[in-house]
Amino acid sequence: MNLQLAAFSLLLLLPAPPTLAKPPLEPGQAIYQKNCVRCHGTNGKRGLNGAHDLTKSNLNAFGRTYLVTNGMGKMPAFGKVLTPAQVQQVVAYSLTLK
Numbered sequence: 272m273n274l275q276l277a278a279f280s281l282l283l284l285l286p287a288p289p290t291l292a293k294p295p296l297e298p299g300q301a302i303y304q305k306n307c308v309r310c311h312g313t314n315g316k317r318g319l320n321g322a323h324d325l326t327k328s329n330l331n332a333f334g335r336t337y338l339v340t341n342g343m344g345k346m347p348a349f350g351k352v353l354t355p356a357q358v359q360q361v362v363a364y365s366l367t368l369k
C-alpha cells in the first residue's frame with residue numbers, strides 16, 4: 272500500500288475533519304512564540320526590558336493592534352515583519368493570556 276497515495280486520497284474523500292485539520296498551535300500562538308516571547312514570556316509576564324505584563328494590560332484589540340504595528344518605547348514595531356492579518360492573530364492570542 273502506497274501510504275502517501277492513501278493519505279492523499281483520504282484528503283480528497285474527507286473534506287477536512289476538524290480533528291485532523293486543526294494545527295498543533297493556533298496561528299496567533301505560533302506568531303507570539305516567534306516574535307513576542309523573548310520579551311513578554313510564554314505567559315505574558317516575563318517583563319524583559321520593561322515589557323508590560325500582558326495579563327494585566329487594559330488595552331483592547333484596537334489599541335494592541337496599533338501598538339504591535341507601530342511599536343512604542345522599547346517595544347519594536349511589527350508592521351514590517353508581520354502582515355496585518357498576522358498582527359490581528361497575535362493580538363487575539365495576546366488577549367487570551369490571563
Ligand code: HEC
Nearest residue numbers: 306307310320321322323328329330335343344345346365
Ligand atoms: C524587544 C522586546 C519586546 C518584544 C519582542 C515585544 N514587546 Fe510588547 N512591549 C515591550 C515593551 C518594552 C512594552 C512597553 C512599551 C511602553 O509602554 O513603553 C511593551 C508593551 C506591549 C503591549 C502593551 C501592554 C500595555 O497595556 O501597556 C502589548 C499589547 C504588547 N507589548 C504586545 C506584544 C506583542 C503581541 C508582541 C509580539 C508581536 C510583542 N509585544 C513583542 C517589549 C517587547
